Amino acid sequence: MIAWRKELSEARREDGFTLVEILVSLALLTFIVGLLAGALQFARGTWEAAANIDRHAGHDMAESFLRARLSEAMPLYERAIGGTVRVAFSGTADTLSFVAPAPNGPHGAGLYQYALGLAAGAGHNVLTVALAPYVAKRAGQGAETARDDHVLVPNVKSFGLRYYGRNHQRAQPAWHSAWTRTDILPELVEISLVHGEGALSIAIELQLRPRRL
Secondary structure: OHHHHHHHHHHHHHHHHHHHHHHHHHHHHHHHHHHHHHHHHHHHHHHHHHHHHHHHHHHHHHHHHHHHHHOOOOOOEEEOOOOOEEEOEEEOOOEEEEEEEEOOOEOEOEEEEEEEEEEEOOOOEEEEEEEEEOOOOOOOOOOOOOOEEEEEEEEEEEEEEEEEEOOOOOOOOEEEOOEOOOOOOOOEEEEEEEEOOOOOEEEEEEEOOOOOO
């Protein structure tokens, strides 16, 4: 009888230890699951922050590119049909074309024609710039040089351009939605851009410093 009670007591003790181990395991599992959930949430926040940083870095590079190139727009003149001469610069509310030097263009260093504007992307608009080696246009000239297109900013919600200067010689300087003068460049160009995600708005005001050959 004593031996039987001893064996039963040991069996109960063993059963009790097993139950405690199960409870401890469940507690540890709950703790680990909580840690994993927190880690996943932290990783997601980190990925979103990294993507946001990359996005802003891309916009900073686009802004730096525009500042570097547009601020060096050159007042080159081209002869059109009829013998008239006009500056190689064209600006509307949503497109811009100008000539500026590039130290490392796709075809080497030299003068390039830049064309800035919106283009249709995959479900959204993108801000693009097209580059081509500059060749002075003349009446009766053949096909234009092939252009290299590059996306500056993806997913653009809105984009606009304004030009500051005199729309004729005797006028006071003012902002204009298009640059219609054919003899000189504007003094300033303002670029307004809103990212499609609504997290970024850029307003660049560039002063043109005309360079001559």
